[in-house]
Amino acid sequence: MGRKVGAITIGQSPRVDVVPEIEAILGDRIEIIEAGALDGLSHEEIAALAPGPGDYVLVTRLRDGTPVKIAEHHILPLMQARIDEVVAEGAEAVLLLCTGEFPPFSCQRLILQPQLILRHFTAAVAAGRRLGIIVPDPGQVEQARVRWAGLGNDLAVEAASPYGPVEAIWQAAARLQEWQAELIVLDCMGFNVDMKKEIKKRTGIPTILPRTVAARFILELLS
Template identity: 60%
Template sequence: MVKKVGAITIGQSPRVDVVPEITGLMGRVEIVECGALDGLTNAQIAAMAPKEQDYVLVTRLRDGSSVKISETYILARMQAQIDRLVAEEGVEGILLLCSGEFPAFTCTQPLLYPQTLLQRFVTTVAQGKKLGVMTPDQDQVAQGMRRWNSNGIGAVVAAAGSPYGPQEKIWEAAETLKSQGAEMIVLDCIGFNQFMKEEIKRITGVPVILPRTVAARAVAELFG
C-alpha cells in the first residue's frame, strides 16, 4: 500500500533539484510537496533577509535562484503547512527538506527533521575523527561550527560552498576542508546532491555524508 508523505521546503516548491533524486530511495510513498515561501512575492521574500545575530537559512526559489532568510520569519508559515498537509492532504508523515535547526513543531503524524537525523548519524560514525562541515554561505559557518562542536564529536572545521551557486566554489571549499585535515565531511544543506558528494569525495579522499539521502532512507524505514 502506498503511503502519502508530505515534504516541506523552507523555500518554494516543487524542489525539482531534490525530490526526483531521492524518490527512488523512499520506497512505496507518494510525496506531496509544499514550501514555506510558496505564494510570496520577491519583495516579501526580500523582507525576510537575516539581520545581525539571526539564524541564517539558505534555500531555493521556484525559479532556481537562491535566497538567504532569517528562520524567525518562516516558523509560523512552516507550522501552517504542516497543519494543512495533515488536515487537507491526509499525509501519514512529514519530511522537512532542510538540514537547518528548528524548534519543535506541532504535528499529529511523524515529523522527520534532517538535522536531527544527521546529528545522530554523524555523531555515531565520526567519533575520534576531525569532521569537515560544508555550509552554503559564509554567514552560516560560525553557527555551523557551534552546532557541530556541541555534539561531542571533537575537532570540527568548516568552509562555505553553495549548492545553488557556481560549483567551482564547492570544489574550493572541499580543498579547504582537505587542507584543514578533515577526515570525514558532512554537507550541511539539503541542496547538495549525489554528484556533488561524489566529486567532493574524489577531491578529498574521505567519506562524505549527504543529508538528502540520510533523510530519504529514514522515510523508507518508516513508510516505504
C-alpha cells in the same frame, strides 16, 4: 501509491533539485506531497524575510532557481501552515527539506528534522575523527560551529553554496582535505548526489549527504 510523506521546503515548491533524488530511493511505495514556506509570496514579500544582525540564517531557493537567504523566525508560522496542509492531504509523516535547527512544530504526525537525523548519523561514525562541515553561506559558519560542537576529534567549517558555482564547493572540500578532515558533512539539503560523488572522488574522504540519509530514514519508518 499507498503511503504519503509531506516534504516542506523553506523556499518554494516544487523542489525539482531535491525531491527527485529522494523519490529515487523511496521508489513507488511512498508518495511525496510537496509544499513550500514561500509559496505564493511575491519577491518583495520574500525580501522582507531577509535576516538581520543576530538572526539565524537559512539559505534556500525559489521555484525559478533563485537562491535566497531568510531569517528563521520569519518563516516559522509559514512552515506550520504548510505542515498542516500536507497532513490534511494524508501525509503520515512530514520531512523538513532543511538541515537548519527549528523549534517544535504542532503536528500529530511524525516530523522528521534532517538536522537531528544528520547529527545522530554522523555521531555514530565521527568519534575520534576530524570532522569537516560545508554550509551554504559564510553567515552560517559560526552557527554551524556551535551546532556541530562535540562531535569528532576536531572541527572545521567551510562555506560554499549548492546554488552557486560548483567550483566553490570543490575548493571548500580541498581546504578540508588540506586540513586533514576524515569525514565531511554537506550541511544543506541543496547539496546533491553528484556533488557528494565528486567530493569523494577528489578527496577520498567519506562524505555524508543529508537528502539521501533522510530518504533512507523514511524507508525505515514507513516501509
